Amino acid sequence: MTPEFIVLVITGIVGLTTPILLAGLGELVVEKSGVLNLGVEGMMLMGALAGFGVTVMTFNPWLGLISAACAGAVLALLFGVMVLSLNSNQVATGLALTIFGIGVSSLIGSKMFQGRITPVFGSVFPNSLAKDPILQVFFGYSPIVYFALIMVPLVAWFLKSTRAGLILRAVGENDHSAHSIGYSVIGVRYAAIAFGGAMAGIGGAYFTMVITPMWSNELTAGRGWLALSLVVFAGWRTWRLLAGAFFFGILMSLELYAKGAGFSFVPSQFWAAMPFLMTVVALTFISSRGNVGASAPACLGKPFLP
Amino acid sequence: MTAAPSSAIPPHSDHLRLSLSGITKRFPGVLANDQVSFSVRPGEIHALLGENGAGKSTLVKMIYGIQQPDAGEIRWNGAPLVIANPKAARKLGIGMVFQHFSLFEAMTVLENIALGMDASIPARDLEAKILAVMAQYGLKLEPHRIVSTLSVGERQRIEIVRALLLNPNLLIMDEPTSVLTPQEVDQLFVVLRQLASEGCSILYISHKLHEIKALCDTATILRGGKLVATCNPAVETSRSMAEMMIGGSLKDIQRGAGRQMGAAKFVVQDLCLPKDGPFGTALKNISFSVRAGEIFGIAGVAGNGQNPLLLALSGEAVTSAPAITLDGVHIGATSAKTRRLSGLASVPEERNGHAAVPEFTLSENTLLTARDRLGMVSNGMINAQAAKTYAGEVISAFAVKATGPAAFAESLSGGNLQKFIMGREILQKPAVLVVSQPTWGVDAGAASAIHQALVDLAATGSAIVVISQDLDELLSLCDTLAVINEGRLSAPMPVAGANIEEIGLLMGGVHGDATPSALPQESAHAH
Numbered sequence: 001m002t003p004e005f006i007v008l009v010i011t012g013i014v015g016l017t018t019p020i021l022l023a024g025l026g027e028l029v030v031e032k033s034g035v036l037n038l039g040v041e042g043m044m045l046m047g048a049l050a051g052f053g054v055t056v057m058t059f060n061p062w063l064g065l066i067s068a069a070c071a072g073a074v075l076a077l078l079f080g081v082m083v084l085s086l087n088s089n090q091v092a093t094g095l096a097l098t099i100f101g102i103g104v105s106s107l108i109g110s111k112m113f114q115g116r117i118t119p120v121f122g123s124v125f126p127n128s129l130a131k132d133p134i135l136q137v138f139f140g141y142s143p144i145v146y147f148a149l150i151m152v153p154l155v156a157w158f159l160k161s162t163r164a165g166l167i168l169r170a171v172g173e174n175d176h177s178a179h180s181i182g183y184s185v186i187g188v189r190y191a192a193i194a195f196g197g198a199m200a201g202i203g204g205a206y207f208t209m210v211i212t213p214m215w216s217n218e219l220t221a222g223r224g225w226l227a228l229s230l231v232v233f234a235g236w237r238t239w240r241l242l243a244g245a246f247f248f249g250i251l252m253s254l255e256l257y258a259k260g261a262g263f264s265f266v267p268s269q270f271w272a273a274m275p276f277l278m279t280v281v282a283l284t285f286i287s288s289r290g291n292v293g294a295s296a297p298a299c300l301g302k303p304f305l306p
Numbered sequence: 307m308t309a310a311p312s313s314a315i316p317p318h319s320d321h322l323r324l325s326l327s328g329i330t331k332r333f334p335g336v337l338a339n340d341q342v343s344f345s346v347r348p349g350e351i352h353a354l355l356g357e358n359g360a361g362k363s364t365l366v367k368m369i370y371g372i373q374q375p376d377a378g379e380i381r382w383n384g385a386p387l388v389i390a391n392p393k394a395a396r397k398l399g400i401g402m403v404f405q406h407f408s409l410f411e412a413m414t415v416l417e418n419i420a421l422g423m424d425a426s427i428p429a430r431d432l433e434a435k436i437l438a439v440m441a442q443y444g445l446k447l448e449p450h451r452i453v454s455t456l457s458v459g460e461r462q463r464i465e466i467v468r469a470l471l472l473n474p475n476l477l478i479m480d481e482p483t484s485v486l487t488p489q490e491v492d493q494l495f496v497v498l499r500q501l502a503s504e505g506c507s508i509l510y511i512s513h514k515l516h517e518i519k520a521l522c523d524t525a526t527i528l529r530g531g532k533l534v535a536t537c538n539p540a541v542e543t544s545r546s547m548a549e550m551m552i553g554g555s556l557k558d559i560q561r562g563a564g565r566q567m568g569a570a571k572f573v574v575q576d577l578c579l580p581k582d583g584p585f586g587t588a589l590k591n592i593s594f595s596v597r598a599g600e601i602f603g604i605a606g607v608a609g610n611g612q613n614p615l616l617l618a619l620s621g622e623a624v625t626s627a628p629a630i631t632l633d634g635v636h637i638g639a640t641s642a643k644t645r646r647l648s649g650l651a652s653v654p655e656e657r658n659g660h661a662a663v664p665e666f667t668l669s670e671n672t673l674l675t676a677r678d679r680l681g682m683v684s685n686g687m688i689n690a691q692a693a694k695t696y697a698g699e700v701i702s703a704f705a706v707k708a709t710g711p712a713a714f715a716e717s718l719s720g721g722n723l724q725k726f727i728m729g730r731e732i733l734q735k736p737a738v739l740v741v742s743q744p745t746w747g748v749d750a751g752a753a754s755a756i757h758q759a760l761v762d763l764a765a766t767g768s769a770i771v772v773i774s775q776d777l778d779e780l781l782s783l784c785d786t787l788a789v790i791n792e793g794r795l796s797a798p799m800p801v802a803g804a805n806i807e808e809i810g811l812l813m814g815g816v817h818g819d820a821t822p823s824a825l826p827q828e829s830a831h832a833h
Binding site: 163166167169170173174176177178180181182183295297298 | 371372391392393396404407408409410411412413417420421422424426
């Protein structure tokens with residue numbers, strides 16, 4: 001194994017990790033506030049569409065990125081209106097959101113952007129660093145990758161050390177108590193949902209702006225579901241979410257490349273199923289240990305009726 | 307913090323800290339408060355008394371800004387104002403300790419207190435402040451413990467510290483002593499008296515009338531949303547206040563003369579149960595026996611194994627067959643359903659979600675435990691008429707206030723739902739009845755009805771086990787008493803001639819002859 005090969009493997013894993021890390025961070029914050037949004041896949045697809053479409057039309061990937069975040073957030077707020085203001089069931093509404101996102105993104109994408117391509121939104125470092133066979137392991141990534149990595153300590157710090165983060169956790173832990181102390185449960189949850197949508201949107205845009213800079217329907221291929229199970233796998237903890245994302249990234253790269261690399265002793269579907277299997281194992285482990293810090297927020301998925 | 311300066315006002319002056327006039331609050335179908343007027347002076351400990359549904363909670367919610375009155379005026383230090391939300395209330399210096407603690411289980415003590423503060427204070431400064439307040443009032447707490455690992459008494463201390471950090475001028479306490487040991491109650495009273503002597507007014511809601519006699523300067527009594535009396539608890543008796551609350555004369559428990567205890571009917575021998583989670587309590591070699599016609603009480607502070615004991619006795623948790631014997635038959639390894647068929651009925655502590663399904667109607671709720679014994683199901687089909695008839699019988703026999711068998715369980719007040727649940731079991735004429743917290747959060751009128759029903763059931767020859775944290779209740783109701791502490795049961799003692807100090811020490815986990823430090827000062831019973 002040459003160093004170049006190792007670099008190639010690492011950059012491949014980072015690429016696979018980034019979208020689920022972004023969407024997972026967003027969903028982590030949403031779930032910490034007590035809301036279960038199963039619409040991650042739909043929000044990622046809307047982000048993928050908006051990011052690609054705006055980049056194609058304006059030739060500005062930064063505008064595309066912002067549009068992706070906005071598209072994800074808008075779709076998330078639609079979810080928010082239904083589950084927070086109209087008290088619809090979170091699971092059903094989230095599933096509907098995914099189906100809606102798949103449909104709308106496919107409709108618009110295939111009508112307007114089929115066959116269009118844009119340049120890859122790649123590294124912003126000079127080629128001497130970004131294309132170097134070894135150094136690209138640090139400098140060869142899209143800005144979206146660095147953004148995702150910076151968001152990990154930011155989200156961890158926000159949740160653990162800021163007052164706003166404390167209030168957000170309180171709302172997810174015991175909504176009625178938070179309300180009786182005088183915090184706006186609904187307001188906090190709207191903000192968390194919008195953040196989660198924006199992060200999922202950026203995660204989706206990574207597919208159309210970096211991995212394959214063109215439109216094809218349902219190109220996120222279920223990664224939204226992977227992000228959801230990543231949050232559970234991580235036991236609702238930010239740093240574990242980073243570790244889990246890379247672990248899932250390794251499993252995904254095995255799914256894609258194990259056959260090509262010559263060890264085809266298990267079918268690729270085995271690797272594709274592994275993240276979900278590992279999530280079940282992690283859940284069992286969490287509940288058998290009764291680890292309070294690593295369990296779901298107590299109000300997760302429950303509607304709040306003051 | 308902009309708390310109004312209170313030090314300038316001498317305690318017990320004519321100045322009024324809080325005065326309400328003509329407060330009216332209407333909910334759909336209910337007039338929760340009707341023209342209520344009263345006032346609280348600085349340094350006064352003012353009791354708010356009334357049965358469940360009398361409007362006490364609504365009233366204090368309006369004072370704390372959680373709800374707004376439809377009519378009437380609130381004056382604070384003489385000036386009329388609107389308390390828009392709890393934050394505004396805290397800004398005035400109004401603190402509240404809730405009956406159901408508003409705590410966040412998975413968070414630390416420090417985080418819980420920080421959440422109750424309106425200003426963002428750095429964690430280290432807050433910790434220093436907390437330690438200062440705890441030292442000043444003799445409250446002990448470890449700031450970095452996770453709340454779910456704390457006892458109920460410790461949890462209440464968090465709420466009190468949280469309220470004290472705001473330098474309150476008015477502290478509202480909603481049923482603060484219902485889960486404390488006698489010693490913890492005394493410690494709480496010391497803190498409250500110290501606060502009052504410093505000029506803080508206290509609005510104290512409780513059902514325990516002898517506590518109000520011991521602690522409060524004035525009592526305002528509500529009934530059906532209206533203010534019916536204001537009195538000085540020191541000159542009233544517990545009984546006279548209870549009668550003002552219920553608006554009629556209070557019935558004593560009527561015991562049939564010459565009640566004969568039969569043979570041992572329900573025997574528990576070396577019952578063990580492993581703990582069900584990191585914060586659970588294991589049951590260790592619990593043994594006791596209850597004779598036919600006997601009421602056996604199990605006292606103890608919450609979280610010492612009462613819940614697992616109820617589960618083990620009811621059959622929700624299965625143990626070894628010989629651990630539990632009913633009329634000579636080993637039933638320790640059988641399911642709850644089988645035990646019910648063989649005559650063992652049980653009522654768990656939690657009304658909503660355990661004893662009853664809130665979203666079900668009352669007649670559907672009767673099916674939950676009575677279907678097999680009363681033949682409400684045949685060939686897998688429900689006999690809805692039988693359930694409805696039985697629910698109707700329970701409603702009329704136990705004077706449950708409900709619109710009928712079709713009323714949803716969640717539409718009943720706590721006391722009425724409890725009467726219904728107790729009635730549902732008692733009318734099945736069980737050979738053994740195991741109940742946990744039969745009058746938890748139930749008003750005096752309903753509590754005495756439930757107590758009477760238990761005594762009447764015992765008179766018919768049933769064996770009854772009552773698990774309760776309310777020592778007064780056990781002392782007035784039971785024939786024999788034992789104390790559970792950390793999953794172990796003390797030796798049973800006859801209630802006649804029982805020593806309250808000793809029971810209190812057993813509840814606190816002191817075994818043997820330790821020197822009693824804090825003694826309960828009064829042991830009069832409300833009923």
